[in-house]
Amino acid sequence: MRKYTKKDFPLAKVRRLIEPGPIVLVSSAWKGETDIMTMGWHMVLEFEPSLIACYIWDANHSYRMIRRSGECVINIPTVELAEQVVGIGNTSGEDIDKFETFGLTAVPAKRVRAPLIAECYANLECKVVDTSLLRKYGVFVLEVVKAHAAMSPKYPKTLHYHGEGVFMVAGPRIDLSRKFKPQNL
Amino acid sequence: MRKYTKKDFPLAKVRRLIEPGPIVLVSSAWKGETDIMTMGWHMVLEFEPSLIACYIWDANHSYRMIRRSGECVINIPTVELAEQVVGIGNTSGEDIDKFETFGLTAVPAKRVRAPLIAECYANLECKVVDTSLLRKYGVFVLEVVKAHAAMSPKYPKTLHYHGEGVFMVAGPRIDLSRKFKPQNL
Numbered sequence: 001m002r003k004y005t006k007k008d009f010p011l012a013k014v015r016r017l018i019e020p021g022p023i024v025l026v027s028s029a030w031k032g033e034t035d036i037m038t039m040g041w042h043m044v045l046e047f048e049p050s051l052i053a054c055y056i057w058d059a060n061h062s063y064r065m066i067r068r069s070g071e072c073v074i075n076i077p078t079v080e081l082a083e084q085v086v087g088i089g090n091t092s093g094e095d096i097d098k099f100e101t102f103g104l105t106a107v108p109a110k111r112v113r114a115p116l117i118a119e120c121y122a123n124l125e126c127k128v129v130d131t132s133l134l135r136k137y138g139v140f141v142l143e144v145v146k147a148h149a150a151m152s153p154k155y156p157k158t159l160h161y162h163g164e165g166v167f168m169v170a171g172p173r174i175d176l177s178r179k180f181k182p183q184n185l
Numbered sequence: 186m187r188k189y190t191k192k193d194f195p196l197a198k199v200r201r202l203i204e205p206g207p208i209v210l211v212s213s214a215w216k217g218e219t220d221i222m223t224m225g226w227h228m229v230l231e232f233e234p235s236l237i238a239c240y241i242w243d244a245n246h247s248y249r250m251i252r253r254s255g256e257c258v259i260n261i262p263t264v265e266l267a268e269q270v271v272g273i274g275n276t277s278g279e280d281i282d283k284f285e286t287f288g289l290t291a292v293p294a295k296r297v298r299a300p301l302i303a304e305c306y307a308n309l310e311c312k313v314v315d316t317s318l319l320r321k322y323g324v325f326v327l328e329v330v331k332a333h334a335a336m337s338p339k340y341p342k343t344l345h346y347h348g349e350g351v352f353m354v355a356g357p358r359i360d361l362s363r364k365f366k367p368q369n370l
Contacts, residue, residue: 013348019225020345020353021206040204043228045240045322053238053324055230079359086364133318137230137326139238155353160205160345163198164370165362168205168340168355174264177350179271185349 002080003105003118004150011050014144017076017122018044018052020170022158023085025075025120026056027106028065029113034106036098036117037062038089040161042074050144052126058138061093066140070128071112074142075120079157079169084119086165111146121156122149187265188290188303189335196235199329202261202307203229203237205355207343208270210260210305211241212291213250214298219291221283221302222247223274225346227259235329237311243323246278251325255313256297259327260305264342264354269304271350296331306341307334 009017027036041055052074056063066072077085084102091098099106099115106115109125116123125148130141150156160168177185194202212221226240237259241248251257262270269287276283284291284300291300294310301308310333315326335341345353362370 016348019206020347021204041229043238043240044226045324053228053322055228082359082361083364086361090364090366090369137238139230141322155347157356160355162205162340162358163201165365166358166360169357169359170345171342171354171356173347173351173353174267175351176267176271179268179275180350181275184275 001103001119004121006123006148006150009122009147009149011144011147012048014050014124014147015044015047017124017149018042020158021160022076023161023167025077025085025088025117026062026066027073027075027114027117028062028069028071029115030065030069033065034099034115035062035065035093036088036104038085045141051129052142052144053133053139054142055138056140066128069113071114072126072142073109073112073114073116074124074126075117076122076156076158077120079159081119082159082167085159109146116148121158122147186288186304189306191308191333191335194307194332194334196329196332197233199235199309199332200229200232202309202334203227205343206345207261208346208352210262210270210273210302211247211251212258212260212299212302213247213254213256214300215250215254218250219284219300220247220250220278221273221289223270230326236314237327237329238324239327240323241325251313254298256299257311257327258294258297258299258301259309259311260302261307261341261343262305264344266304267344267352270344294331301333306343307332
């Protein structure tokens with residue numbers, strides 16, 4: 001599988017990667033163990049600091065690892081990883097080592113202990129900064145503290161989940177910036 | 186412009202429309218006035234009741250209308266409306282009537298006073314059910330109380346915003362349901 005070569009990505013521009021709504025792989029680490037989960041319910045909350053809200057079911061093995069470590073990495077896969085995305089979402093880290101089972105490469109992160117997934121297009125190292133929405137909504141508020149993204153292709157073929165096993169693959173991009181007011185760009 | 190013919194859409198399946206992450210048009214009404222805003226920061230929170238969280242900037246004219254009325258409609262546009270999506274996002278309802286300016290058709294909703302946009306692929310009638318996240322995060326929690334969606338095409342060419350004036354247009358769909366555990370579908 002292809003491993004993307006990445007560069008540091010500006011934190012204030014993380015919305016470019018997240019706002020289109022891709023399915024993501026969340027990696028975590030706790031007491032020498034790692035896990036990966038597939039996640040589709042997330043949103044941008046703020047540019048600077050770079051905040052993301054995400055829902056994680058509390059029965060998920062990753063939930064406990066992220067809750068205890070206070071950290072995770074949001075990895076953005078492309079269509080080449082579709083089978084891994086589904087496999088990871090249909091297994092539990094309590095039973096298997098997901099990196100090994102799905103042939104993915106764990107790369108050490110810079111600011112968190114959770115590993116980056118080399119085969120993903122981008123990796124966002126996150127700290128949990130607010131757990132006050134957990135009880136009512138199962139929502140973690142994450143701050144992206146370090147981001148890495150591939151420069152090529154400029155626009156990745158991300159996966160977007162419709163439910164019921166159906167994914168949309170990111171299609172063509174259109175640039176309408178000429179129609180924006182400069183302050184809105 | 187094409188007006189989509191729609192049918193009632195099951196509330197528990199609203200995630201099919203929202204989870205892929207489309208840019209949406211939010212319509213509102215208050216004291217005989219209507220407004221429309223473009224919104225990209227939203228997420229699914231729950232299947233049943235059908236809950237959606239969304240961020241709205243408090244300087245936005247629509248913010249006040251939604252805050253006061255406690256209602257709105259999330260309308261899902263397709264690529265044919267790209268120029269309207271940008272135009273609506275770059276103007277204020279304080280200055281103009283957005284339905285008139287952008288040639289859109291307001292259709293009465295069933296459960297809320299905010300109007301549906303006939304030219305959008307789907308319309309989700311929403312009640313504000315929780316404002317406790319507004320002060321800290323500018324996030325409204327909405328419950329979808331009635332949903333309408335076109336049956337054709339099966340998968341709409343929605344728009345997904347990257348920022349800086351660039352949109353991704355929804356591409357092909359892939360069905361991987363055969364690889365899911367039945368309880369996860």
